[in-house]
Amino acid sequence: MKQDIGYEFKQSLADGKRVFGPLIGPGNDPAPTVEAIKEFGYDFFMIDNEHSLVGKESIYIYIRLAREHELPILMRPEENFASFRSYLDSGIQGLMLPQVDSVEQAASAVNQACFPPLGHRGAGLGMSPYLLDGMDPATTPLLTMTEYINRNVMLFPQTESLAAVKNLPQTLRLEGITGTIVGTNDLALDIGGIKPGILRTEVNSQPFIEEKLREIAAICREAGKIAGMGGFPPEGYARWSREGYQFFNVGYIRDNNVAKFKPVLQKTRDLVG
Numbered sequence: 242m243k244q245d246i247g248y249e250f251k252q253s254l255a256d257g258k259r260v261f262g263p264l265i266g267p268g269n270d271p272a273p274t275v276e277a278i279k280e281f282g283y284d285f286f287m288i289d290n291e292h293s294l295v296g297k298e299s300i301y302i303y304i305r306l307a308r309e310h311e312l313p314i315l316m317r318p319e320e321n322f323a324s325f326r327s328y329l330d331s332g333i334q335g336l337m338l339p340q341v342d343s344v345e346q347a348a349s350a351v352n353q354a355c356f357p358p359l360g361h362r363g364a365g366l367g368m369s370p371y372l373l374d375g376m377d378p379a380t381t382p383l384l385t386m387t388e389y390i391n392r393n394v395m396l397f398p399q400t401e402s403l404a405a406v407k408n409l410p411q412t413l414r415l416e417g418i419t420g421t422i423v424g425t426n427d428l429a430l431d432i433g434g435i436k437p438g439i440l441r442t443e444v445n446s447q448p449f450i451e452e453k454l455r456e457i458a459a460i461c462r463e464a465g466k467i468a469g470m471g472g473f474p475p476e477g478y479a480r481w482s483r484e485g486y487q488f489f490n491v492g493y494i495r496d497n498n499v500a501k502f503k504p505v506l507q508k509t510r511d512l513v514g
Contacts (some may be wrong), residue, residue, distance in 0.1 A: 242375040243311050247334035247393030250285065250313040251268060251419060251484075252341035254467050257486050260284040263507060264317070264471070265303065266293035266495035275306040277499045281506050282464025285313040287490065291320075291339045297327075304371050315395065323345050326353055332371030333393030338420050342409045347396075354394050356387035359417045368421050376452040386469035395419045397469060397488070400457055401427035409457065413464035420489060423457055425450055445473055458485040475505065479512035 254260065261280065262285035278286050287508055288295050288303060288315075299341055307314035315335035318325045325336060336354065341347050347501070352360040366386055367378035389431035400409055401424035412418060427437055429444045432453075444450060454470070462485055469488030470481060478489050492510055493503035 242308055242370075244374045244389075245393060246308075246311060246313055247395055247467075250334075251395060254419075257487070261481055261489050261491045261509060262313075262315070263355055263494050263502060264289040264307060264490055264494035265295065266493055267295055267500070268506075269494055270497060271299060271306055272332055274497070274499050275303065275310055275312070277503075278494075279312060281499075281503045282510065283312070283491075285315060287317060287337060288333075289316045289317045290302040291294060291415045293495065296343065300328065301321065301369075301410070304369075306451055306491055307433075308332070308371050308374070313395075315397075318378035321350065323336040324353070326365070327487070328374055329362075330353055331369045331392070332364040334407075335397065335419070337397045337399060338365070338400050339424070340401050340405075340427070341398035341412070342402050344408050344415070347398045347412045347415055347418055348392035348399065349413055354396055355391050355417050359391055362390075380505045391417075397422045399424045399427075406453060406457060406460075409460045409466065413460065413466045418466065420461060420469060420488065421422075421457065422471065422490070425453060425454070425470065425472055428453060434507070435467040442474075445477060454481065454486075455484060461485065474511050475509040478509050482513045 262283050265286055265288045288300055305316055313334050315337060316328055316333045321338040321341045338350050353362060354360060356362045396419050397420055398412060400406055400421045425445045426441060429450055432449055458468050459471040467488050468486045470486055471490030491506055
């Protein structure tokens with residue numbers, strides 16, 4: 242079983258690579274879905290449990306398939322304060338945490354997701370074959386295992402409010418935080434002043450959102466952390482990649498509609514370059 246998939250993914254981001262991955266909702270057959278994700282050229286995929294229902298047994302199958310196809314697998318949990326350790330202990334490699342407004346909320350996530358010295362994660366070692374990627378927990382030194390897990394964990398608190406933007410410089414200074422992913426619709430609703438008649442797909446191009454997107458990109462550059470986003474057409478991703486965004490959620494796969502996103506991903510890659 243390939244090791245350090247999460248770590249290598251983080252290193253590629255640190256080297257400036259742009260990465261693309263879909264959100265996975267309900268109603269999909271995991272095996273053909275993940276096979277298509279790999280074939281289409283996605284760099285990762287993410288299970289969405291904030292806004293959809295994906296069962297725990299299905300998530301475990303997705304974890305196995307992610308390892309077989311050597312793809313990083315992330316998850317958006319129901320809440321930023323949810324007990325997501327069982328998912329991490331089963332082999333989820335990263336989290337996109339919704340509505341993280343404060344440094345304390347981000348620090349709590351680090352505390353749950355990372356072993357000392359970064360956090361105080363419980364030692365559920367050896368319960369899933371995908372947590373240690375083939376290491377034998379009976380013969381591998383304890384600190385070798387905890388260090389391996391720490392370097393493969395990714396944490397992306399979402400920036401979805403003015404409070405989150407204000408606190409983002411301090412949030413990104415936390416060791417264990419990989420970067421942030423902007424939730425533009427939530428941010429727009431928090432700011433207020435949306436004109437009647439504006440469609441959800443039009444919110445991302447409003448000047449007050451673009452101003453905040455540029456501010457967030459600048460904060461990430463200053464901190465040396467990753468800026469991510471979702472909910473844009475390919476042209477939007479291309480534009481914001483030039484502003485420094487690297488991590489893009491492209492497509493929402495549900496009810497076996499994965500084929501729909503092959504041309505979307507290709508166009509996005511072509512435009513981003």
